[in-house]
Amino acid sequence: MQKPSIPKGTRDFPPVEMAKRNYIFNTIREVYHLYGFQQIETPAMENLSTLMGKYGEEGDKLLFKILNSGDCLAGISDEELLERNPAKFAPKVCEKGLRYDLTVPFARYVVQHRNEINFPFKRYQIQLVWRADRPQKGRYREFYQCDGDVVGSDSLINEVELIQIMDEVFHRLGIRVSIRMNNRKILSGIAEIIGEAERIVDITIAIDKLDKIGLEKVNEELRSKGLSEKAIEQLQPIILLSGTNAEKVEKLHTVLAGSAIGLKGVEELSFILDRLPYISLRADLELDLTLARGLNYYTGAIFEVKALDVQIGSITGGGRYDNLTGVFGMEGVSGVGISFGADRIYDVLNQLDLYPTDALLTTQVLFVNFGEKEESWLLPHIARLRANGIRTELYPEAVKMKKQMSYADAKKIPYVAIAGENEIAQNKINLKNMITGEQILVTIEDLLSGKYFSC
Numbered sequence: 441m442q443k444p445s446i447p448k449g450t451r452d453f454p455p456v457e458m459a460k461r462n463y464i465f466n467t468i469r470e471v472y473h474l475y476g477f478q479q480i481e482t483p484a485m486e487n488l489s490t491l492m493g494k495y496g497e498e499g500d501k502l503l504f505k506i507l508n509s510g511d512c513l514a515g516i517s518d519e520e521l522l523e524r525n526p527a528k529f530a531p532k533v534c535e536k537g538l539r540y541d542l543t544v545p546f547a548r549y550v551v552q553h554r555n556e557i558n559f560p561f562k563r564y565q566i567q568l569v570w571r572a573d574r575p576q577k578g579r580y581r582e583f584y585q586c587d588g589d590v591v592g593s594d595s596l597i598n599e600v601e602l603i604q605i606m607d608e609v610f611h612r613l614g615i616r617v618s619i620r621m622n623n624r625k626i627l628s629g630i631a632e633i634i635g636e637a638e639r640i641v642d643i644t645i646a647i648d649k650l651d652k653i654g655l656e657k658v659n660e661e662l663r664s665k666g667l668s669e670k671a672i673e674q675l676q677p678i679i680l681l682s683g684t685n686a687e688k689v690e691k692l693h694t695v696l697a698g699s700a701i702g703l704k705g706v707e708e709l710s711f712i713l714d715r716l717p718y719i720s721l722r723a724d725l726e727l728d729l730t731l732a733r734g735l736n737y738y739t740g741a742i743f744e745v746k747a748l749d750v751q752i753g754s755i756t757g758g759g760r761y762d763n764l765t766g767v768f769g770m771e772g773v774s775g776v777g778i779s780f781g782a783d784r785i786y787d788v789l790n791q792l793d794l795y796p797t798d799a800l801l802t803t804q805v806l807f808v809n810f811g812e813k814e815e816s817w818l819l820p821h822i823a824r825l826r827a828n829g830i831r832t833e834l835y836p837e838a839v840k841m842k843k844q845m846s847y848a849d850a851k852k853i854p855y856v857a858i859a860g861e862n863e864i865a866q867n868k869i870n871l872k873n874m875i876t877g878e879q880i881l882v883t884i885e886d887l888l889s890g891k892y893f894s895c
Contacts (some may be wrong), residue, residue, distance in 0.1 A: 441580045444589035447573045447581065448581070449573070449575030449579075449581030449582065450581060451580065451582075452626065452700060454542050454579050457797065459800040459801050459802075460628070460725075460786060460789065460790075460795055460800065461584075461782065461786060462676040462797070462801075463796075463799040463800075464486060464613070464780075464785050464786060465584075465586065465644075465782065465790070465791065465793060467609060467612050467613055467649045468564075468566065468586050468609055469564070469566065470612075471605055471608045471609045472564040472588050472605065473590055473778075474560070474634050475601055475604070475605055476562050476731060476875060477562040477563060477564040477588055478563055478564070479560060479563070479564055479565065480546075480549065480563050480564075480565055480569060481565065482539070482542070482546070482549055482565070482567070483545075484538055484539060484567075484570075485506060485536045485537065485538060486536065486538075486539050486544075486548065486567065486666070487536060487537075488503070488505060488530075488531065488534055488536055488537045488538060488590075489838075490544065490545070490548050490618075491503055491537050491539070491540060491544060491790045492531075492537075492849045493767075494544045494767060495541075495544075496539055499540060499780045500552055501572070501574045501652050502540065502571045502573055503537045503538070503571075504537055504538040504570045504571075504572050504581075505530050505534035505536075505537045506534055506535075506536040506538070507521065507533055507534055508533055508534060508535055509586070511761070512532065513655075516533065517570055524788040527591075532562050535812075537565065538569075538570035539569055539570065539597075539772070540569060540570070540571060541569050541585060542567060542569060542587045542776070542779075543587070543589075543764075546565065546589060546764075546890050547561065547589070547764045547767065547768060548768060549640055549763050549855055550591060550764070550765050550770070550773065550879070551766075551769065551770045553764050553766040554770060557592075559591070559592030559593070559749060560590050560591065560593035560598075561591050561592055562588075562589075563588070563589055563591075563758075564587060564588040565585070565586075565587050566586045566603065566782075567584065567585065568583065568584055568585075569582075569583060569584075569726060573720070576879045578783070578784075578787075580783070580869045582695070583782075583783055584782045584783070585777060585779050585782070586780040586781075586782055587777055587778070587782075588602070588605065588777060588778055588779075589691065589765060589775050589776065589777030589778075590602075590775060590776055590777070591618065591765075591773055591775035592708055592774070592775070593771055593775075594774050595712045595773070596708060596712055596741070597715075598776050599702065599712050599740075599776055600712055600715050600719065600743045601761065602743070602776060602777075602778050603619060603621075603712070603716075603719075603720055603721070603725065603743070604617055604721070605778070606723075606743070606745055606756055606778060607619065607721050607723050607755075608779065610723065610745070611722050611723075612781070614789075614792075615700070615747055615749075615785070615788055615792070615795065616748040616749055616753075617744070617745050617746060617747055617748060617755070618724050618725075618726060618727040618746050618748055619721075619723050619724070619725045619726070619743060619744075619745050620724060620725075620727075620731050620743065620744045620745070620746065621709070621725060621726070621727055621728065621729075621731070621741060621742070622709075622728055622729055622731040622732070622741075622742050623705035623706075623708055623709050623710070623740055623742065623811055624705070624732075624733075624738045624739055624740060624742060624759070624760075625701050625702060625704050625705025625708065625739070625740060625743050626643075626692065626696070626702055626705035626706060626709070626729065627640065627643070627644050627647075627705075627729075627732060628640055628674070628699075628701050628705070628721070629696045629701050629703065629705060630643075630678050630679075630695075630696070630699075630702065631730065632698075632699045632701065632702065633674070633695065633696060634670075634671040634674040635636065635670075635677055636671045637669075637672055638688055639666070639667060639861055641668075642662070642665040643665075643667070643675070643732075644651075644732035644733075644816045645661075645664065645713045645732070646658050646662050646665070647679050647729075647730050647732055648730070648731070648732035648733065648796050649661070649677075650679065650730040651730065653815075655676075655680075659672055661814065662675070664823075669745050669858055670889070673806070678695060678714050678729060679729050681729050683687055684728045685713055685725070685726065686725045687709055687711060688729070688835015689706060689713065689727070690704045693706060697718070698846070703749075703801060705740070708740055708741060708843055708877055708879060709741070711728065712720050713725075713727070721857075723745075728744075731744055733759055737761045738759040738760065738761055739760055739761055739762040740759065740760030740761075740762075740776070741759055741760045742757075742759035742760070743756070743757060743758050743759055743778060744756070745755065745757070746759045746774040746782045747788045749788075750787075750792065752787060752788060753782045753784065754781070754784075754786050755776055755780070755781045755788060756779065756780045757778065757779060757781075757783060758776070758778030758779055758879060759776065759777075759779050760774070760775070760776040761774070761775055761776070761777075762774045792884050800852075801831070802831070802832045802851055802853060802854075803831050803832065803851060803894040804826070804832065804853070804854060804855060805830065805832050805833075805853070805854075805855040805856070805857050805871075805887070805892075805893065806833045806834075806835060806844070806847070806848045806853045806855070806856050806857065807822060807833065807835065807857045807858075808835060808844050808856060808857065808858045808859070808861065809834060809835040809836065809838045809839075809844065810838055810842060810859075810860055811838045814838075814859060814860065814864065815834070815863050817859065818834060818849075818859055819834070821884050822834055824884070825884075826886060826887065828888050828890065829890075830887070830888075830890060830893055835871060844856075845874075849874065853874065854873065854874055854875060854893075855871055855872065855873060855874060855892060855893070856871075856872045856874060857869045857871055857872075857887070858870040858871075858872065863881070866881070867883070867884075868882060868883055869881070869882055869884065869887065871887070871892065
């Protein structure tokens with residue numbers, strides 16, 4: 441008999457893990473709602489034509505492609521089969537693929553529903569995405585993204601509000617974080633100033649790795665991409681710029697004096713920084729010129745959030761992008777968005793043991809089952825407790841008390857309610873605290889008051 445298994449890079453989530461994950465999702469969802477974001481969902485499958493060509497050559501390789509139903513090889517010749525060319529073969533036998541991220545499906549959604557959407561459109565989406573990547577620690581083939589975007593507005597107030605959203609979510613989760621910010625226009629300006637404007641992509645990819653591989657390795661990578669020693673030398677003081685945010689902005693005005701796009705980026709940063717005193721951030725926000733973000737569709741402000749008390753990669757990121765919908769023929773729709781890394785946030789909360797006890801939503805009280813007579817007396821009382829929002833179970837069989845208590849222990853149920861012949865005669869219930877072992881005689885009204893349970 442074959443041993444049951446799941447595909448590599450996927451996971452089962454038992455009840456306790458699901459409760460923890462839902463605590464994260466619900467916290468993010470509640471904060472998005474506070475700022476007027478509305479939830480949408482898109483299909484797990486998209487037409488392959490929607491996905492292909494949007495993530496670069498490497499991204500196309502990581503798309504999970506779905507074979508057409510029926511005889512998928514009907515239109516394929518023997519010569520094409522023998523050619524063994526996946527890139528040429530796949531589009532003929534696969535019309536659909538699993539979504540790689542939530543951004544491209546969102547762009548498709550905006551174009552397809554443009555006549556129903558009120559702009560600016562604030563949407564959030566919490567759904568699974570799939571990547572045919574090599575599974576390794578912390579990297580999965582199936583994982584959640586928690587995206588929030590505002591499209592159809594150029595206003596930098598949107599960036600200010602997204603900073604507030606990130607700050608509020610991590611404050612509610614109890615995670616101390618640092619928010620890092622930069623602007624892709626500044627990076628373009630730097631590339632222009634050092635005479636390497638055409639190598640902006642190579643420069644951003646390299647300096648984005650500074651905190652992972654160090655300055656020397658970054659410089660080596662820049663040399664390997666063909667940057668001159670003079671350009672690399674000019675880059676050093678810029679990417680290692682220090683001081684307060686205000687001091688960095690002041691120095692950038694001087695450094696980027698000869699670059700119109702660079703100065704535009706400084707102006708955008710200044711707009712955001714000038715509004716921080718009015719919004720009472722709890723997290724530190726740092727202007728970091730080494731922050732580049734890997735995705736090259738960012739065109740303005742970019743963000744990354746780091747946890748301060750755990751060694752882990754960024755736990756949230758995002759930024760401003762122009763022309764999100766241009767690939768689908770709808771030009772000029774600017775947007776800005778962020779994505780919370782649910783799996784990394786989960787790891788941080790676990791390492792720091794920050795989950796509130798009541799977030800795990802276990803049963804609060806289990807009623808012991810002694811038989812049909814006791815069941816009949818208990819059922820209406822249990823219904824009243826549930827109507828009052830108290831999470832209540834009746835053990836389904838009248839088995840030995842030890843087995844029922846073991847069940848409560850295994851599920852970490854804090855209270856067991858015992859109602860035998862004596863208790864029923866007094867119209868009371870024996871309530872056992874499973875943590876302290878203490879037992880007290882209470883009325884149903886005492887239980888309904890909720891004083892024994894944190895809901």
